[in-house]
Amino acid sequence: MRPMIGRLAARLPMLLVLFCLAALSRPSFAQEEDGLLPVTQAYRLSTDTSTPGVLKLHWDIAPDYYLYRGRMKFKPADGVTLGEATFPDGEKHHDEYLGDVEIYHHAIDASVPYTLAPGSTRLRVGVQFQGCHEVDPKICYPPHTEQLDLPLPVGTAASGGGSLGAALQSLGATHGSSGSDAPLPAEQAFRLEAVAQDARHLLLRWSMPPGYYLYRDQTRLQLRDAKGVELTPQWPAGTRKDDPHFGSVTVYFSELDLPVTVAGDIGGRTRLALEASFQGCQDGGLCYPMMTRALDVELGGAQSATGMPTATAPEAPPAAAGQGPLQTSLWLALLLALGGGLVLNLMPCVLPVLSIKAVGLLESGESPARARAHAIAYTAGVLVSFVALGLGILALRSAGHALGWGTQLQQPLLVGVLALVMLAVGLSMSGLVQFGASLGNTGAGLASRGGMAGDFFTGVLAVVVASPCTAPFMGSALAFAFAAPAAYALLVFVALGLGLALPFLAVGFVPALARRLPRPGRWMETLKQLLAFPMYLTAAWLAWVLANQRGADAVGLLLVAAVFLALSLWWFERSRGRAGLVRAPVLLALLATAVPLYALARLPPPVRAAHADTGVVAYSPQKLAELRAAGTPVFVDMTADWCVTCKANEHTVLDTAAFRALLQRTGAVYMRGDWTDVNPTIAAFLEHYHSPGVPLYVVFPRGGGEGRKLPTVLTSGLVEQALTEAAR
Template sequence: MRLIHPGRLAARFLTLLCLLAPVAPALAQDDLDGLLPVTEAYKLTADASAPGVVKLHWTIAPDYYLYRGRMKFKAADGVSLGEAQLPDGEKHHDEYLGDVETYHHGVDATLPYTVAAGTTELKLSVQYQGCHEVDPKICYPPHTEQLTLPLPATAAKAGAGDLGAALGKLGSNRGGGDGAALPAEQAFHLEAIAKDRQHLLLRWTMAKGYYLYRDQTTLKLKDTGGLSLARPEWPAGVEHEDAHFGKTTVFFDQVEVPVAIEGDTAGRNAVNLDASFQGCQDGGICYPLMTRALSIELSGAAPTSGAVAEPAPEMPPANLAQGPLEVSLLTALLLALGGGLVLNLMPCVLPVLSIKAVGMLESGESPAKARSHALFYTAGVLSSFALIGIAIVALRSAGHALGWGAQLQQPVVVGVLACVMFAVGLSMSGMVQFGTSLGNVGSSLASRSGHAGDFFTGVLAVAVASPCTAPFMGSALAYAFAAPMINALLVFLMLGIGLALPFLAVGFVPALARLLPRPGAWMETLKQILAFPMYLTAAWLVWVLAHQRGADAVGLVLVAAVLLAATLWWFERSRSRGAVSRVFVVVLAALTLVPLFYLSKVQAPAQAVVATDGVVAYSPEKLAELRKAGTPVFVDMTADWCVTCKANEHAVLDTEAFRELLKKTGAVYMKGDWTDVNPTIAAFLQQYHSPGVPLYVVFPKDGGEGRKLPTVLTSSLVEDALTKAAGNPVATTP
């Protein structure tokens, strides 16, 4: 048996304690000869001179190293941190932590941030941990440094507002860097004319204090018919040192860009141009990738003469939109109606529909009650869809990258929704009754059903439907996000009509109503059975919260659920008691809100990037590198709260057949996680005109355009797309 020296054994034991203890006393340096104090072993400096980003640097002493996965960053109130950008470390197997990455000599980290309006200084806590790698081999406990950094003069002006602030910005004409950020359409105005049938002239007009990136601009013709665009003839711009893109060229105020059309334009009256570009408020926010669709008339342009005509003194505004209006309003409405109907079959909505089904059964003996159920349920659905539509259109107009289901990126929304589903489950289990007596089953049940309950069920159905994207919905929502506000609201309302249509049909078509079973005592058992899908939905939402904010958030929402159960229990008991007992119900309800309030303060846990076998984390740089190398790429934009995403993963993407297909085609599987707010992924979604996740894009090895796949995948569809992307022949029937 191998003997271990007692001193070495003690050092190992102390190392293990330091690594595993979340809070440990500082090492007594006097007892460990030769070891540096932690702040000398790892000298941390910070630079916040560039707006929106903090640069951190550790100088690491010889014979010391830092763990990449043990770095954590937390900001004080008024500051929101993005994901820290850290270089890859040296990989090795740690005796206590398993596979890790470490840094020697020094390391730089970039930490993006946003600040609320009025914030004047940046307060951060930075936690890190490292070890001494020669005798005595000791690991320090996790060490936290508190940093207070002055903000650049303009950085504090770019705080993100809430919905009310965003609505207030609509129609605002204030410019530039001395106020709140403008909506994208006001900050960056794009026009285009045909100088002649072979030459276009594009003009960007930026509001005062805003600038446009030259190298982040892409121009492309749609429905080309053999036409293409030559390289744009950019004028000289302003050299700019950018925190994200390094040294680059930008334009302030206005820029005119000639671009030639290559190919024969004879017989064409117009060309359709997609322009994608990006810009920033000077010293303020940077906008996600913006896309405008322009239809440029050629019929009135002068014939090609070989000379470049002078630009017209007054350029008429082109027909532009934020996204691709590739379908008409009528088509979008029909797609929305179909998508809403199919949404009734999606797993995210089924638990709530069980409540509505019981309500319809309760009204089986009264046609009037059946119609009332259907109408108030529909009112709840339409009101909720209208509110979501207004919020999304307003926030996107204010420059926020918001998509379908994005409200579930907010941990407080997830926590509240989990508590609501838990409360509904308790009600269906018979613990508490909200205005309906289940003791009198039969005809009296129908007469006691409340309109408020029907309306609330409609609201809840829309709330839980947001993680799902049904077939037909993607195109309809893409149209809504690009269309004028009135058209967008019509699309959202048509989605609601589709969702409510089955219950409207039962309520207003007597022949369908007669197919329903007659009410009876069996309905009490059915309602109690249907409570369990509600509990499962609450459990799923807590799982989503765990991925977003870790164990602390889960603990808070569980405490809230316990307090909510106590509130409902005492609410039932207080029915036969005095006013003092009812006051205690209010007190318990207020206590329930406390952990939900603190849920908004929980920061996402800093974690080491763990490489999943066969999956590459999405980044624009990595995608560009793979495409340049001629590698076909399957990009999967997903989120933990996206039920459709998870269904596709279970059925297609997490299968051995898909992994074999990747090997066969030489394709790389790249995944982006939109569970939390992520501007990089939001820009990719906007680039492909996707209203949200899931988004699947297959890039061919020859560098051609990416192919966007439907939101609901099948194995054959994915196999066909990857086979074509790899350039392999596809079998066809002669």
């Protein structure tokens, strides 16, 4: 008996571990499954590969059972590339362990696009799913995987051909003889119209039935008999598609609104002869040959021209009255940019970096020459950063990416890196580490060099953290920059930089102002350490932004990276002045910091749970059109979690009882669009209202007509006036 007890005692830790794992895996996983169906009978999976390039799946779900949407995964075999799976919206369900999820009862249809390596004749995919029995005995099955090995329809096996001729697929092999999926004539499948918003801005619209798409990179625009006049399209973000013939491409489904800027001498022209060449396909069907349409566009007003020989094109959305970006003159845009950059110093996003600059200014009180050096180096960092930011945004927008002011913070990796930079700056100001070119402009080594490197980097950092903010006057200036020729746009960015650096230039070059600064002393070390805490708060705010972008896993990875960064800085400080081998762990710790950042960049966006009874309607063009057709006034708020100005407006105006009462009194609907992540639909709305980014507030009146664009900084009185007028 005692040996048996001894063996049980020896195995007790392992049994406890197994018990804990079983308990944590899912609640109430029954050992006795009396009355429960086998997983393959509870969830009967059938497939359909009749549509080339699309795997269709259907689950029949037994009564009292359900499937989790978020637990469905697809793993391709070698030679198979899968696209993003498409699911219908599920039922909202609060799970005790998984939180807010979506589930399916009765049945579900899903589809997964795929491409095959040349020579493949079968489709091999692993399909994993998980579900639960929701009545007694309540259990959840472990994740179940079915390995699919499916034959392909005749004529759809992958081949190595990559020419356009190979892209033209056999319609009979694709759709059979039903005729329901027969391709439309090209004129009906791809309807094209053009409208002149003003003499320098055109809007082209392609309208396509469901299931048809247009290639971005196969589209060419040119003018006939207009030498010296250039067309610059501003491509919105499209859908990435793995095309078996062209590789990874950008395509547009259903509808494409393409703003086009006209540059050059148009003289006294009243119309432009536009020629558009493009190519598109029927999803899962044939690809049309290159099409060319000729359009005559009237410049005298917003009169549309259509490239269709038959049928009347739908009316294009008119431009907001008085909101054309190039209606602003260059000199006015530069003045607005200078004022906006100056006001940007007072915005909360820039204040943490001003803490660094304040220390530098106080240190420079010993010498007028040193004060000028501080000001020049800081201004150089600001101007170089603004020009680089402007060049990057303009280049990417011309390449078809929907970018605007602050959208670099839509990239989680950049948010994580910026949070670590703020942490490093804070540790430096707290005195835990001293850099050779100190970020806080301190240290004997830096003092001997005049602090130029530290001041320059401070200017760079000021521009980076300023991007989530939009100050008054900036909106009109940036809208002008994004629509104007590149040279004018860069002048606007330079003016913004001068405005941001102007207070420090004034202190550096006006002795009377410099004399008002306190004299340096031992008290400055305490002040410097105190000003480190705004840097830590900024890092915490960026971690919150990251949580909204990629969930709790992203914050966990950021914290791991922060620990490794702190380790590398600690060892850097301890090994100062020692041999190279002693400092080698610093490099290893920095490399370890990069590993969680790499994993962070690969995280998918989390599934956002719907919040009921918030009184906020999620933005969609269809819902907005429905509300306007019903005669309902609408307040549209385009925002983002990284936009500090947006959050300030929400705190002071939009998330208040007074605003909710105003909505009820005027019968208006509050509609919000979230641009925290890349969203082509919201990007198109911003483009239509010539907004360089968020926040954007537009009030649509009850009786129809174009929406009224509000300033970027809201007041309760301004919003009340706009909604009251819209409700009349």
